[in-house]
Amino acid sequence: MLKRKAYQELLNWKKERKNELCRNCILIKGQCQVGKTYIVKEFGTREYESFVNINLKKQPPLKAIFDSSSEDVIKRITAYMPNVRLIPGKTLIFIDEIDLCENALKSLKFLATDLRFDVVATGDLVAISELKEKTAELTTSDVDEFDGRIIGRVHTGEDYIKEITLYPLDFEEFLWASGFDEKSLQSLKEYMDSGELIPQGLHRKYENLFREYLVVGGMPEVVNDFTNYKDYARVTHLQEKIIDRYYGDIEEKAKGKQKKLVKKCYDSIPKQLSSELKKFKYSRVEKGQTKRKYGKSVDYLTKGGFAYPCYNIKEPGTPLRQHSKENQFKLYLNDTGLLSCMYGFSTKRDILNDTVKGHTRTAVYENGIAQCLVGSGYGIYYYKPDDNHEVEFVLEKEDDTFPIEVKTGRTVSVSLQSYIDGFKPSVAYKLTGDRNETDGVTKMLPHYAILFI
Numbered sequence: 001m002l003k004r005k006a007y008q009e010l011l012n013w014k015k016e017r018k019n020e021l022c023r024n025c026i027l028i029k030g031q032c033q034v035g036k037t038y039i040v041k042e043f044g045t046r047e048y049e050s051f052v053n054i055n056l057k058k059q060p061p062l063k064a065i066f067d068s069s070s071e072d073v074i075k076r077i078t079a080y081m082p083n084v085r086l087i088p089g090k091t092l093i094f095i096d097e098i099d100l101c102e103n104a105l106k107s108l109k110f111l112a113t114d115l116r117f118d119v120v121a122t123g124d125l126v127a128i129s130e131l132k133e134k135t136a137e138l139t140t141s142d143v144d145e146f147d148g149r150i151i152g153r154v155h156t157g158e159d160y161i162k163e164i165t166l167y168p169l170d171f172e173e174f175l176w177a178s179g180f181d182e183k184s185l186q187s188l189k190e191y192m193d194s195g196e197l198i199p200q201g202l203h204r205k206y207e208n209l210f211r212e213y214l215v216v217g218g219m220p221e222v223v224n225d226f227t228n229y230k231d232y233a234r235v236t237h238l239q240e241k242i243i244d245r246y247y248g249d250i251e252e253k254a255k256g257k258q259k260k261l262v263k264k265c266y267d268s269i270p271k272q273l274s275s276e277l278k279k280f281k282y283s284r285v286e287k288g289q290t291k292r293k294y295g296k297s298v299d300y301l302t303k304g305g306f307a308y309p310c311y312n313i314k315e316p317g318t319p320l321r322q323h324s325k326e327n328q329f330k331l332y333l334n335d336t337g338l339l340s341c342m343y344g345f346s347t348k349r350d351i352l353n354d355t356v357k358g359h360t361r362t363a364v365y366e367n368g369i370a371q372c373l374v375g376s377g378y379g380i381y382y383y384k385p386d387d388n389h390e391v392e393f394v395l396e397k398e399d400d401t402f403p404i405e406v407k408t409g410r411t412v413s414v415s416l417q418s419y420i421d422g423f424k425p426s427v428a429y430k431l432t433g434d435r436n437e438t439d440g441v442t443k444m445l446p447h448y449a450i451l452f453i
Contacts, residue, residue: 001042002220003176004035006166010043010120013162017118018089024159025112025119027098029128030166031305031334032249033242035220036122039166040094043120049090052077056104057097066103070110074117088116095119099127102134112160125165126253126304167305168218168335170375171210171368172451177223178209189452191436192445198435206448207354207433214368215348217337218375232348239341246306254300261297266306269331270342273363279312279384280331291327298331307331308370310380316394316401316423320381330382332370339367354433365447366392366406369431372450389415395453404453405430412442429453 006028016022030036044051054062054077065076077084077093085091093111098104098121105128111119123131169177175185188206191198215235216226222238225231247263254262268285272278282294301307309331311324333339340348343360350356351364373380373393383403384390393404402425405416412420412430420428420441428442437444445453 002035002038002169002173002224004039004166004169004173006039006164007043009164010039011047014047014118017115020115022162023113023115024162025108025121027108027128027161027163028120028122028166029125029163030122031125032245033219033221034166034168034305036166037096038220040096040120040122044092044094048092048118050085050087050092052081052084052086052091052093053096054081054094055096056100060100063101063104066101066107070103070107073107073111074114086117091117093117093119095121097123099123099131102131105131109160124253124304126300129303165305167375168337168371169220169223170218170372171213171448173375174213174216174218174223175209175451177227179227185451192449192452195436195438197437198446200435203435203446207446210368210446210448211351211354214336214351214364215340217335217340218371219335219337222337232345232352235337236341236345236348239338243338243341249304250300253304258297258300261294262300265294265297265301269307269333270339270363272331273339273367274343274359276359278330278363278366280329301331305334307333308374308380310370310382310393312384313381313394316383316403316419316425318396318399318401320379320394320396320401324381328384332367332380334371336364336368336371340364361408362406365431369393369404369406369447369450373453376453383419389418391415391419400426402426403428406432406447408432410434410437410444412439412444416442 010026013022013026028036028040041053054065056063062080065073065080074086078086095104108119108121111117172185188202215232216222217239219239219242222235222242225238226235246266250262250266251259264285272280272284280298282289282291285294302309309329311326312328313320313323314325315323317323340351347356347360356364370380373395378395381394382390382392383394391403392406394401395404403416403419405413407413407430409432416428416430425441430442430444431447431450432444433447434444435446436449
């Protein structure tokens with residue numbers, strides 16, 4: 001089993017339900033292929049005596065369970081699934097692909113308050129968003145935190161759904177899959193905290209692993225296969241299949257002419273990231289075109305989890321989203337392994353050998369860092385006040401902001417130094433291929449230290 005951080009969130013929720021500390025269901029949202037169904041099946045079979053799997057895509061007749069009064073859902077489960085065992089206090093009901101049935105989403109309000117049975121549902125990001133907009137009873141409230149991960153809440157007078165967005169594996173989860181335990185990672189963290197120089201051998205080991213992560217990425221199917229076979233050709237084959245599934249997903253769910261436009265936007269991302277100016281430009285998707293033609297397609301990619309937007313900010317004030325420039329943004333792919341795949345096998349080889357150069361190197365490393373940051377619950381922003389200065393990431397944590405620079409070399413760039421001089425952050429980070437060092441407020445850390453930021 002691939003160890004995921006979201007599994008601990010599910011365990012915490014189960015404990016709260018058992019102690020009657022919460023009356024809610026879990027709704028796990030995410031892009032296809034990120035492991036939503038897998039993690040719930042593992043959770044249900046490992047942690048409960050009875051596991052009821054209602055897959056609304058593979059078993060369309062089961063939608064009838066939710067056709068009439070929501071209060072009767074439990075009774076209708078036994079009518080349509082006569083072989084299930086509903087054991088009070090020991091049963092997990094799993095509603096997979098809940099976005100395919102509006103009534104099923106509505107029923108969560110009543111299932112949440114029935115403390116006899118726990119309920120977890122999964123759904124597609126875009127479809128869930130559209131379904132909630134259609135369903136007048138459900139209104140989105142403020143964003144809250146649940147064990148460090150950003151969670152959106154849905155309620156009608158009371159909170160009865162906790163939403164978890166599941167992403168591809170971050171670097172820490174990749175290391176767990178590679179056989180590293182939390183104790184070994186804690187030992188690495190102690191070097192960062194103390195400022196003691198990381199031993200050269202240990203540094204090389206983790207930098208090699210980070211480059212491996214940039215090539216393999218965090219798609220559960222790919223990571224699981226790689227840990228078993230260590231075969232980069234198999235990795236590429238699986239990644240190409242996932243990209244084809246993405247195209248199929250867009251073809252199935254995007255509307256009308258948007259199908260073609262969304263695909264063109266998605267295909268343009270690797271090229272845009274490897275250009276000197278990484279800001280997303282509609283004219284690079286199609287010459288002479290603007291937001292009027294492609295804006296909705298970009299929205300589809302970001303809302304659907306295909307890509308992560310990173311907005312330029314006017315200044316690093318909190319909250320950062322209020323200082324962002326809506327029309328100035330970069331798009332990072334949701335998985336850097338897929339990005340490496342789209343650049344081709346020779347680029348993968350260069351990444352592994354640490355010989356990848358120029359704008360392609362910048363694109364791959366920045367995308368890897370962005371993927372880890374989003375997976376850790378950060379909203380990502382950058383600061384580019386003019387054509388000559390840019391800080392790759394600015395993050396917000398505990399009502400404070402701090403910059404992250406991702407560049408080669410051991411010296412602080414003019415851009416980062418200008419940011420430090422102008423805004424006086426309490427800490428600034430420079431991520432590089434070298435070992436750790438502190439220079440004033442700037443902590444120079446190796447790429448793999450993204451684990452601890």
